[in-house]
Amino acid sequence: MTRHLVSRWVALSVALVALPLVGCGDDETTNGNGNGDPALLGTWIATSITIVGQPGAGDLVVDDELNFSINFNSLGEYAILVTNDDPADPWICENTATCEFDGTYRVSGSTLILDESTSDETTAVFSISDNIMTATLDATATLGVSFAIVFEKI
Numbered sequence: 817m818t819r820h821l822v823s824r825w826v827a828l829s830v831a832l833v834a835l836p837l838v839g840c841g842d843d844e845t846t847n848g849n850g851n852g853d854p855a856l857l858g859t860w861i862a863t864s865i866t867i868v869g870q871p872g873a874g875d876l877v878v879d880d881e882l883n884f885s886i887n888f889n890s891l892g893e894y895a896i897l898v899t900n901d902d903p904a905d906p907w908i909c910e911n912t913a914t915c916e917f918d919g920t921y922r923v924s925g926s927t928l929i930l931d932e933s934t935s936d937e938t939t940a941v942f943s944i945s946d947n948i949m950t951a952t953l954d955a956t957a958t959l960g961v962s963f964a965i966v967f968e969k970i
Contacts, residue, residue: 855944856923859887860967868952868962880907886967894921894930940965 862884865876876882883899896917901909909915919932923942928951930938942951947969954962 855969857888857890859885859970860949861885861970862965863968864964864966866964868964870961876907882907888921892920892922894919 862877864878865884867873874880877884880902881900883897885897887895887897897914898908898916899914901907901913901915903909903911903913906912917932919930921931922929926941926943928940928942932938938953940951940953942949949967949969951965951967952962953965956962
């Protein structure tokens, strides 16, 4: 598993955590038509990203001083902005300190689904309490690890 591949999954998982939705079924919620949970809309800042079951791995946000922000709009679109990545030793961005990702999102129950218009969608289980969102991205099938992410709404 390459460091960049892990980083890409971390960025997508961060985005996953706060999804207002573009629905495509009866069991999904759609914010685009006003039926979604307004608590999900807006900008969220990742305050912690850790690898589940590997406490010695550290916190990608705190230890590496990465900045992640995710914005979810009522049209079912998300945008991730990553800043302060080290171009000499990147976690997410390639050869630059700043990068962006975007696509569409939806939620089904407590599952967030991000679609970056690639062949695979990314999913995570999430919960929100007040202005704090937590999510767990299971990437064991592709990366051999899961990520725990905490966000704060600004």
